[in-house]
Amino acid sequence: MKAANLIEIDGPSNQNVYFRPIQSRVRGRFDFHRCRNGNAGKLSREWPEPIPGQVLGIDTTTGEGYIREPLYDPQHTATRKRIEDRGMNLPEERQTFTADVATWLFHMAGLVEGETARLVSGKIPDKLPGTPQQRFHSAERADPIDRLAAAIEKQTELLVKLVNRAVGDA
Numbered sequence: 001m002k003a004a005n006l007i008e009i010d011g012p013s014n015q016n017v018y019f020r021p022i023q024s025r026v027r028g029r030f031d032f033h034r035c036r037n038g039n040a041g042k043l044s045r046e047w048p049e050p051i052p053g054q055v056l057g058i059d060t061t062t063g064e065g066y067i068r069e070p071l072y073d074p075q076h077t078a079t080r081k082r083i084e085d086r087g088m089n090l091p092e093e094r095q096t097f098t099a100d101v102a103t104w105l106f107h108m109a110g111l112v113e114g115e116t117a118r119l120v121s122g123k124i125p126d127k128l129p130g131t132p133q134q135r136f137h138s139a140e141r142a143d144p145i146d147r148l149a150a151a152i153e154k155q156t157e158l159l160v161k162l163v164n165r166a167v168g169d170a
Contacts, residue, residue: 005060005122007108008070009053017116019056020136021103026067028116029053049079054091055120056111058104060129065099067091106132 009017009028014035016028031050032043052070059065071080072093083090109124111117 004057005105005108005124006055006057006068006120007112007117008055008120009111009116010118011116015116017111019107019111021065021099021107021133022067022097023136026056027054047079047082049076051079051083052076053117056104056108056117058099058101058108060101060105063099063101065097065104067095069093100130100133102128102130103132105129106134 009026011017011028012034014028014030016025018024019026029050029052032047033050035043052073055068055070057066057068069091070076071083071090080090105124105128108117112119112124
């Protein structure tokens with residue numbers, strides 16, 4: 001597989017993110033050293049290593065987007081075992097999606113710029129390869145000026161037909 005653009009969800013408040021292109025929540029890095037509550041010290045002794053955030057990636061040549069679960073990596077074996085021993089289920093190691101490259105890169109860039117993710121590898125290009133989808137639950141409303149221009153053009157076409165018909169009848 002060609003090198004992909006990868007980001008790890010890693011916000012300052014241990015937050016998860018909602019990744020709009022897949023309409024799903026992606027788990028962020030969790031580090032008890034970032035917590036400010038009274039149990040943080042005890043929990044940081046119990047969980048000395050941070051729980052890595054899930055990684056979003058896209059192969060810009062094939063259009064395959066994915067979420068990778070880094071807890072399956074060898075360096076996180078102890079953390080994964082601790083999670084599984086508590087009866088918690090982990091997602092698949094890799095979930096793949098057919099992705100619109102411009103849309104994924106646009107939203108990945110937003111997460112990095114908003115500091116809720118960090119770039120792991122690759123580069124978010126300055127110029128996107130297409131137009132990203134930014135609305136997912138509703139259609140984008142047409143610009144009123146464009147709607148007015150279209151109405152005037154339609155009215156003009158009707159007037160031309162009426163004039164041609166009137167001239168033809170005379």
